[in-house]
Amino acid sequence: MGRRRRRPLPTEPALATVEKLTHDGRGIAYVDGKAIFIIGALPGETVRFRYTELRRDHGSGQVVEVLKSVPERVAPACGAFGRCGGCSLQHLDHAAQIRAKDALLAEQLRRIGGIDDFECWPPLTGPVWGYRRKARLGVRYVRNKDKVLVGFRERGSGKMAEIESCLTLHPQVGERLQDLAGLIDTLSIREQLPQIEVAIGDNRSALVFRVLQPPSAADRQRLSDFGRRYDFDVYLQPKGPESLQPLYPEDPPLPCYFLPEDVTLWFGPLGFTQVNADINRKMIARVLEMLAPQTDETLLDLFCGLGNFTLPLARRGGRIVGVEGNAREVEMGRYNARANGIDNVEFHVCDLTQPLEDQPWAGARYDKILLDPARSGALELMAWLPRWRPKQVVYVSCNPATLARDVGRLVHEHGFRLIRAGIMDMFPHTAHVESIALLTP
Incomplete structure (x- = not known):
């Protein structure tokens, strides 16, 4: 039995009135008897949307234009909202989120x-901002841009989102994403460093760099200098959690x-x-x-x-x-x-x-x-x-x-x-x- 063919998507945007929110923050509308889950739409709004998926009994879409908005809609505080997958409700007033x-x-x-x-x-x-003390940040060196990206993945994609800062992360790290990207860009293992674990306590802040190859002596010095400059304890993790090893300082207290x-x-x-x-x-x-x-x-x-x-x-x-x-x-x-x-x-x-x-x-x-x-x-x-x-x-x-x-x-x-x-x-x-x-x- 062959695979079920995915239905061709309409080429023109469609019109919908949104009824409620899903558990993941998408608006639910009904078009031609099908439930359509629309990113960026809020209950009570009339929107024009582009289909991103269409199946026999449901579909997905992305807002193209809000024709009739609701008072609870607000301007997202982050310029990466809509691309970055870290948040899904910045366009909804916080009291309405609750x-x-x-x-x-x-x-x-x-x-x-x-x-x-x-x-x-x-x-x-x-x-409501700067609250996030624990996070796993993705890291990727993008060859065709000759650029290191640090942050979260794009919504619904495996690609890294290009973000300069993150308002939900604790400011000590949320305002340092570009500094982290710049640091990693100087390392000999920039293509062998896929993630950074963030742990911010009430007493200390830690960064754990996942490394797939041993960093050079120059790399280790640059990582230590970064920790010293921005007040982070720096750890390396070459394999599983048991391989965690402090780099700077040599024996840091726990957060x-x-x-x-x-x-x-x-x-x-x-x-x-x-x-x-x-x-x-x-x-x-x-x-x-x-x-x-x-x-x-x-x-x-x-x-x-x-x-x-x-x-x-x-x-x-x-x-x-x-x-x-x-x-x-x-x-x-x-x-x-x-x-x-x-x-x-x-x-x-x-x-x-x-x-x-x-x-x-x-x-x-x-x-x-x-x-x-x-x-x-x-x-x-x-x-x-x-x-x-x-x-x-x-x-x-x-x-x-x-x-x-x-x-x-x-x-x-x-x-x-x-x-x-x-x-x-x-x-x-x-x-x-x-x-x-x-x-x-």
Whole structure:
């Protein structure tokens, strides 16, 4: 059976009235009975668009002209918006972004989870520019332009976007993209350096240069001089994460975040931490308020990472059990507990997508439970939660669809009730939606 042929695209722009936003920030319109997903279009607008894809039951497009705009449309602050794939909502007023994300969470809980009876938490908001502390920047030497590009890829493309700066990145690195490109252009390995990992703590800032060939002595000196001039710790990564090696200074302290409850969270330059430090602190405060551990309680923190929630919870009292699949992060969690003088917490390494019957910690009872899974959610754990007989469950999510699926399972199959849910504006000007939910049996 041959491959299905892709339909030829109309040569002339088409007209559409946009009805709503998708989960990735595109406008949805209906043309000739087909759903068309249009980049750059906002709900309520009439636009002329160019087809970029057309299938039997749906299509995609790009705005050519906005014929009737809505008051929520604003001029993007970044000149690369529309080309760079880092942001998708700069053309929408920030307050309207929040309303759209609130509506998306409620819609997902209703449509996927079958739940519409809950209290909506006020959104957690913070700075809308310069908030991004962690990033993986692409690097490419473009031969036909004889130019090094540093930043993010173009939207829907593998090509690097030409950008001079980034307003969402922390200014220390967002305003240095051209300096980084200039640095790499002087290196003998400029074509063997595909990415830079950025990690900015409250105390130090780190750049990790992924190198596919060993840098020369002159390269190493130039990289060190850059770190010295712009106040970066510089690392090299020739292979996997275990190959990380400091270049400047020779033995730099780890970066850290200062968290609620007088906790200092140390992390490696390649370790996972929340991107937005301001929202992270507010998120931790909300979790502390909801779970409020008591001295006679035991709490379970699933997908605990290196202790972002575990350690502030432990400061409040009780006994906290943190479980995480990444052994390096568990090691850092134990390090952080010792460094903060916290002894009422224990960490376990466990793949939480696998059966838990043989895990000693899984056989205990827990008064309260926190989950903070990856985008795929925690469906495998939903049947386990009733066994632990918690009085409260707080679910932190970076994907409202899997949150809705998992919460729906808890509500409809295991007798839990969704009390509150709300968004957290972790990634302003993007379509990413972080959310938090509180459930009780």
